[in-house]
Amino acid sequence: xxxxxxxSLLGLAACDLAFGIEPPPDCPVLADHDEDAxxxxxxxxxxxxxxxxxxxxxxxxxxxxxDPEPAIPNVRxxxxxxxxxxxxxxxxxxxxxxxxxxxxxxxxxxxxxTSEPLDRVWIVAGxxxxxxxxxxxxxxxxxxxxxxGPDARPNGTFCTFGKTGDGRSYIGNFIAARPANDxxxxxxxxxxxxxxxxxxxxxxxxxxxxxxxxxxxxxxATSETSTSGTRTPAPPAGRIGLTALSIDADFxxxxxxxxP
Ligand SMILES: [Ca+2]
Ligand SMILES: [Ca+2]
Ligand SMILES: [Ca+2]
Ligand SMILES: [Ca+2]
Numbered sequence: 001x002x003x004x005x006x007x008s009l010l011g012l013a014a015c016d017l018a019f020g021i022e023p024p025p026d027c028p029v030l031a032d033h034d035e036d037a038x039x040x041x042x043x044x045x046x047x048x049x050x051x052x053x054x055x056x057x058x059x060x061x062x063x064x065x066x067d068p069e070p071a072i073p074n075v076r077x078x079x080x081x082x083x084x085x086x087x088x089x090x091x092x093x094x095x096x097x098x099x100x101x102x103x104x105x106x107x108x109x110x111x112x113x114t115s116e117p118l119d120r121v122w123i124v125a126g127x128x129x130x131x132x133x134x135x136x137x138x139x140x141x142x143x144x145x146x147x148x149g150p151d152a153r154p155n156g157t158f159c160t161f162g163k164t165g166d167g168r169s170y171i172g173n174f175i176a177a178r179p180a181n182d183x184x185x186x187x188x189x190x191x192x193x194x195x196x197x198x199x200x201x202x203x204x205x206x207x208x209x210x211x212x213x214x215x216x217x218x219x220x221a222t223s224e225t226s227t228s229g230t231r232t233p234a235p236p237a238g239r240i241g242l243t244a245l246s247i248d249a250d251f252x253x254x255x256x257x258x259x260p
Contacts, residue, residue, distance in 0.1 A: 035081030035101075035253055048079045049126060049253045068122040068203060068257055077121065078113060078256040090114060090241070093152045102250035103242065105140075107133065110154050112146045112241035113256065119237045120259045123204045126252035129197040133246030135165045138194075140249045144206040144214055145231075145238035149176065153245075156238055157231050159204045159216030162245070163194050171218050173229025192218065192225050199252070208234045 027044035035042050038051040047053045047063035055064040060073040067074065080086050082103045096109030103111060123142045132138040139162025146156035153176055161171040169192045197220070204216035213234055217226035242251050 031079075031081070031083065033081050033083035033086075035079075042079055042081050048081065049124075049255065062257065066124075066255070068124060068205070069259065072259065074122070075258040075260055077118070077258050078115070078254065081253045082251065087111075091148075093154070094244075096244070100250070102128075102252045103254075104250050105244035106248050108152070108245050108247075110143070110152070110241065110243045111251075112143065112148075112154060112239045113254075115239060117237035118144075118206075118240055118256070118258070119209075120207045121205075121240060122255075122257040122259075123202075123206070123240050124253075124255040124257070125202045125242060127197070127200050127202060128250045128252065129194055129247065130250065131248040132163060132195060133248075136246060137165070138163050138246045140244045140247050140251075141242070142202050142204050142216070143239075143241040143243050144204065145208075145235045146241050147236075147238045153243070154241070155235075156241075157206075157214050157229065157235070158243060159202060159214060159227070159229075160243065160245075161192055161194055161202070161218050162247070169194050171216075171225055171227050173212075173214055173216065173227055175229075175231055206240075208237055 029043055031042040033042050035049050036051050042048045046061060047066035050065045052065040053063045057064055057070050058073045062074060062076055064070045082098055084098060087098060090111045091114055092111050094109030095107055096103055096105045125142050127140055139160040141158050141160025143156040143158055146154045149155040155176055158174045163169050171192050200220045202218055206214050212228040212230040215228035217224055
């Protein structure tokens with residue numbers, strides 16, 4: 001949600017530039033965007049995608065409701081609520097773009113964060129499914145170990161949920177690697193309804209030295225399902241990002257958290 005209403009700014013001690021007050025050291029740059037509409041700019045908000053900012057048991061600056069590891073100190077590496085102009089931090093292939101305060105995909109698109117390769121990271125992404133393509137695999141998810149491939153889809157390990165051409169819903173780990181000489185992955189595919197999904201989230205943990213190297217969970221307000229996968233041998237650490245294939249969907253935010 002864009003902008004900060006005046007009423008919010010009046011109560012915004014942590015980030016109030018309207019009255020010439022310097023932001024605190026933990027809020028060096030304003031994003032000029034308030035994803036959860038709680039009056040705190042994304043870059044000043046200890047829980048940037050939920051209004052519940054209470055509590056920080058491990059004192060790492062990430063409030064408990066948004067902390068993927070509430071008892072382990074983490075490092076916040078990235079949060080974007082996909083406001084206007086936010087795509088400059090990413091490389092995008094396919095037809096994705098910013099619309100209605102989200103990274104909107106009308107058919108197929110992939111996004112990679114233009115950072116250094118990352119290991120030992122959590123990736124949390126807000127997702128909404130608007131409509132599925134007509135047939136084949138229709139899916140949406142996150143990428144780890146992503147690197148540009150020879151075609152539009154990046155190489156990498158994917159945690160996605162989706163639907164097959166024969167109507168089966170799934171959540172699973174998949175890889176795309178070209179040349180395909182390191183493929184060995186375990187996946188589970190519990191049934192999961194994808195159509196009409198609103199405000200779900202994908203939460204993935206990636207650690208190259210661990211087996212499985214990728215675990216992920218899909219969450220809604222009422223349910224959670226999870227899977228994990230191992231890619232052998234482990235690929236080089238790569239960039240992280242988002243993917244959508246033959247689907248009309250929105251990513252409302254992307255949160256990347258490291259474990260030192
Ligand atoms: Ca906020
Ligand atoms: Ca918040
Ligand atoms: Ca915390
Ligand atoms: Ca933590």
